Amino acid sequence: MAFMRSVVLPQQEMSVDEFKKWLKQFDVNHDGRISREELKRALESLHAWFAWWKARQALKSSDVNRNGVIDKEEIGKLVLYAVQHLNMKIYD
Numbered sequence: 397m398a399f400m401r402s403v404v405l406p407q408q409e410m411s412v413d414e415f416k417k418w419l420k421q422f423d424v425n426h427d428g429r430i431s432r433e434e435l436k437r438a439l440e441s442l443h444a445w446f447a448w449w450k451a452r453q454a455l456k457s458s459d460v461n462r463n464g465v466i467d468k469e470e471i472g473k474l475v476l477y478a479v480q481h482l483n484m485k486i487y488d
Contacts, residue, residue, distance in 0.1 A: 409485040412475055429465040430474070439482075450482065457481075
């Protein structure tokens with residue numbers, strides 16, 4: 397029997413800390429970094445259209461050191477991308 401982990405969807409507005417907590421739900425391997433696949437699953441939980449493409453674009457924009465994942469140092473870039481391109485309302 398498989399256990400399904402319930403996903404908490406973000407509210408209309410959230411703080412940066414709430415955004416990080418929400419995103420942490422999708423860190424499947426618990427390495428503290430967000431891969432494109434994990435980001436895609438986060439966007440799919442929001443029922444976003446073309447989640448695979450949006451995840452790719454977000455990673456391209458936020459992954460400053462080009463290691464293929466979003467590290468803790470790059471999360472600010474992801475927040476900025478989410479506000480500007482994904483219409484998320486995130487405040488400090």
